[in-house]
Amino acid sequence: MYGIILLNCYPVYLIFLFCFIYIMDKEIVEKILDCDKKHSLEYKWYCRKLDISSVNDSRLREIFNGIKISSFNYYNDNINAIINNKSLSIVCKICNCGDTALTTKCTDYSIKDLGKHFNKIANSGRGVLMCYDCGSTARAIFLNLIYEYRGVLTEIEKKRIRTLYNPERLLPIDALNEFYSVIKVIKEHCVFILSIGMDDFGHVLVMEKTIDDAGKERYIIYQSALNSYLTMDYIEYKNLALEKSGIKIEEFYRDMNYLIKTFNWTEKENVLFSKWFQFLPTSNVTNVKSFLYAWVSLDKRD
Incomplete structure (x- = not known):
């Protein structure tokens, strides 16, 4: 849920983020939010399958990478x-x-x-x-x-x-x-x-x-x-x-x-x-x- 937490932490930034996502990465973010709404963890697979180099915005890359590794950080923590x-x-x-x-x-x-x-x-x-x-x-x-x-x-x-x-x-x-x-x-x-x-x-x-x-x-x-x-x-x-x-x-x-x-x-x-x-x-x-x-x-x- 790391990525979801990050998204929820910055409401002002989120407005800007979705303006950017509308052009570049709207589909994957909508998938993550829809999965979260429906109790599904399928977004883990989608994020790990994603070629992160195709995401230009560094803040968005941070969110996606955070989602990918959050469970292993949880294990270590x-x-x-x-x-x-x-x-x-x-x-x-x-x-x-x-x-x-x-x-x-x-x-x-x-x-x-x-x-x-x-x-x-x-x-x-x-x-x-x-x-x-x-x-x-x-x-x-x-x-x-x-x-x-x-x-x-x-x-x-x-x-x-x-x-x-x-x-x-x-x-x-x-x-x-x-x-x-x-x-x-x-x-x-x-x-x-x-x-x-x-x-x-x-x-x-x-x-x-x-x-x-x-x-x-x-x-x-x-x-x-x-x-x-x-x-x-x-x-x-x-x-x-x-x-x-x-x-x-x-x-x-x-x-x-x-x-x-x-x-x-x-x-x-x-x-x-x-x-x-x-x-x-x-x-x-x-x-x-x-x-x-x-x-x-x-x-x-x-």
Whole structure:
């Protein structure tokens, strides 16, 4: 949000800026502001893809470069809080490519191996890409949290993943209801991988459930999106290094329930989707085709 903050800080300069942008860079700035309005982080990709040498105004270049690197500055500024948060420190090891933050290149070869390993466990044929891909990153985060907290998966856990993470098993609404029931009833530290599939695209994310010593439950999402944003961008956007409340699981369930039951999405549904997943649907949605989940305890082996 660094670029948005800069834009909001200088109202007088902003008038001049938009006069200039109208001629040179109006489209990209309108894209950034529209994304911010609709809870989307897609502007990260657009700014990183931008050839900064094509922007003549030095102040505008500063804003765009600030947007490109802000999440990695956030990581450096909050490194102590991140290190003291075991889960977040594990997640931040994946695709932490600040050295290429000014571009759309982010390479972490471990996610390919982890993604293929998850596919083998779940009997999934989904392709494995790189850091801007939600499915590849989610698979890596899911498995890394398990391995670093308590080691390898048991055969019972592998079988459960394979059984649950099956698009043929349940209708989307039934799978959502089951997921909500399971995540509410589990009273231990655990991690879920979730997938929602539409007509021509889908999204995969990780949700962690923690319970503190007082019994308070917290639900945290980790995600990235294809040609949109990195997990580090999402961590900055949600201020996960300092924000301790997490998401409201009841609200997440309510909104997913609505989206699954709604056909032929309009802008209202698209923005609601982006509220949770931080990118707008990439094509028209007639209906939700699948909702998948699997989970593993981070406290003990089954």
